[in-house]
Amino acid sequence: MGIEDYSGGPGAQQTGVLVVTTNDVPGYRVERVIGEVFGLTVRSRHLGSQIGAGLKSMIGGELKGLTKTLVETRNQAMERLIEAAKARGGNAVLMMRFDVTEAADVGTEVCAYGTAVVITPAAS
Template sequence: MEEFILSTTENVPGYKVVKVLGIARGATVRAKHLGKDILAGLRNIAGGEVKEYTEMLAEAREIALQRMIQHAKEMGANGVIGVRFMTSAVASGAAEIFAYGTAVVLEKE
């Protein structure tokens, strides 16, 4: 199994960047589910964590991350450095989760 390295930093201890391939990216747009929205509304009245949205956003981040990794692999990378996430509202009740970073070829030092 081929090792693929992700890092939020620009450097990875024990590795050197031998080639920068460009920006790798992955995104997904998720909309609220009516049933979960009703449960979330009830939680909002009582206060506390809105678990339905926490779970939805965690799943969306994972999908965006996997799409970014796939894009990087298609570019010939074995790693992505400077990984970041961004979110934005794209419509009423829908949000985009975007993962991006620099696709690189890393070698052990």
């Protein structure tokens, strides 16, 4: 897998929603604050990856199967976040964050959350 498989979610060009981790977007003005939005998913690891991870942890190194699963899980949570923002009329999400927790020892819960807003280009 290449770097594109391990980096960031979809861009604004693909989704119509800009997602940033900052409080504002340079060159844009917040016209309306919609409120908190989130995307949530819980994924379990299959038995093969758990066994492979257990063996790999004894010799060290990256757990590539688990890394791939976590990237896919984060991307799914972010896609759900974007859909929530769009459904409420937003075209941007400010202060996006991820929260990752273990879910009852059977999987990983990933929540992407932020503030949905409507932004417009600032007058020059």
